[in-house]
Amino acid sequence: MAATPIAVITGASSGIGAATARQLAAAGYRVVLTARRKDRIEALAAEITEAGHEATAYALDVTDRTAVDEFATAFRSLAVLINNAGGALGADPVATGDPEDWRQMYETNVIGTLNVTQALLPALTASGDGTIVILSSTAALTSYEGGGGYVAAKHGEHVIAETLRLEIVGTPVRVIEVAPGMVKTEEFATTRFRGDTEKAAKVYAGVDAPLTASDVADTITWAVTRPSHVNIDLLVVRPRAQASNSKIHRSL
Numbered sequence: 001m002a003a004t005p006i007a008v009i010t011g012a013s014s015g016i017g018a019a020t021a022r023q024l025a026a027a028g029y030r031v032v033l034t035a036r037r038k039d040r041i042e043a044l045a046a047e048i049t050e051a052g053h054e055a056t057a058y059a060l061d062v063t064d065r066t067a068v069d070e071f072a073t074a075f076r077s078l079a080v081l082i083n084n085a086g087g088a089l090g091a092d093p094v095a096t097g098d099p100e101d102w103r104q105m106y107e108t109n110v111i112g113t114l115n116v117t118q119a120l121l122p123a124l125t126a127s128g129d130g131t132i133v134i135l136s137s138t139a140a141l142t143s144y145e146g147g148g149g150y151v152a153a154k155h156g157e158h159v160i161a162e163t164l165r166l167e168i169v170g171t172p173v174r175v176i177e178v179a180p181g182m183v184k185t186e187e188f189a190t191t192r193f194r195g196d197t198e199k200a201a202k203v204y205a206g207v208d209a210p211l212t213a214s215d216v217a218d219t220i221t222w223a224v225t226r227p228s229h230v231n232i233d234l235l236v237v238r239p240r241a242q243a244s245n246s247k248i249h250r251s252l
Contacts, residue, residue: 004054005127006078007224008032010062010116011085013040015185016135019217020082025053027221029080034060034071062112065119072119077127080224081120083113084135086153088192091146102149110156117164121173129228130173133220134161138181138236144245150192165233174231176223181238182248184210206250210239 007024011017013035021031025048033041033055041057048055060071062085086109089101113134124130139151140158161177168175182204189200204210216237223232241249 004028004030005080006030006032006075007080007082008034008075008078008116008120009082009084010034010060010112011087012044013037014187016180016183016213016216016220017082017084018044019213020084020220021055022048023214023217023221024080024082024224025051025055027225030054030056033057034062035085036061062116063107065115068115068119072123075120075123078120078123078130079127080131080133081116081124082133082135082220083116083157084133085109085112085116086135086157087188088147088150089194090149091192093146094148097149102152105149105153106156109153110160113157113160117160121168124173125168125171128172131176131224132161132164132173133176133178133224134158135216135220136161136177136179138179138238138245140177140179141236142245147245161234165231172228174228176232177234178216178220178223178232179234179236180211180216180219181236181242181245182207182210183213183216185213206252207239207248208241208251210241211237 007029009017009021012021012033021033025031033045035041038059045055045057089105134157136157137154139147140154143151161175165175184204189203193199219237223235
């Protein structure tokens with residue numbers, strides 16, 4: 001009897017990460033949930049287990065390379081890695097942006113993705129059929145005012161996906177990049193504006209049906225569950241009301 005394939009999801013404590021964990025578990029994967037907030041991932045693991053699926057929680061800061069390397073020792077073989085940990089801080093122009101915000105976004109989005117991918121690549125390769133998903137953003141493809149630091153970090157993630165795919169072609173590992181546009185989750189905009197819920201609400205004001213975390217999770221799960229020879233190099237997903245990062249229809 002074949003072993004249940006294992007999927008590691010970073011940033012699984014909320015939003016897209018949590019939704020992806022639920023959907024991959026329902027698709028037959030044993031999901032390993034990682035995030036800094038231990039209580040959140042333990043609660044999610046319990047929820048998934050109670051639903052009849054397999055889930056394990058592991059508290060992890062993806063920017064801590066020593067901790068990431070220790071985590072990776074648990075896996076001799078791994079089917080899927082979802083690099084979801086990341087996020088945005090601030091919306092200041094380049095001229096006045098806080099370098100510490102830029103540094104933190106780069107560390108989490110880029111170095112975090114690099115750390116986990118490097119550490120788990122041997123196990124993904126050993127599986128004979130591995131998949132790496134890098135969750136970037138439409139910010140990885142085009143700039144927008146007030147987004148310089150986040151755009152730079154997401155461009156970095158995009159380049160990791162693009163370069164890694166070139167470097168490991170011929171090995172049994174796929175590299176998939178999913179780039180969502182406007183997604184309304186419970187935390188993304190609030191975190192970006194440091195808890196200012198009024199500013200966060202304005203991001204989505206008047207937008208008819210922005211994407212949800214479940215929409216993006218559904219897209220990720222679809223890409224991961226394609227036949228092994230099919231690689232979804234880059235999948236851009238936006239709500240119908242968003243034509244680009246700067247062209248959004250608002251009914252105000």
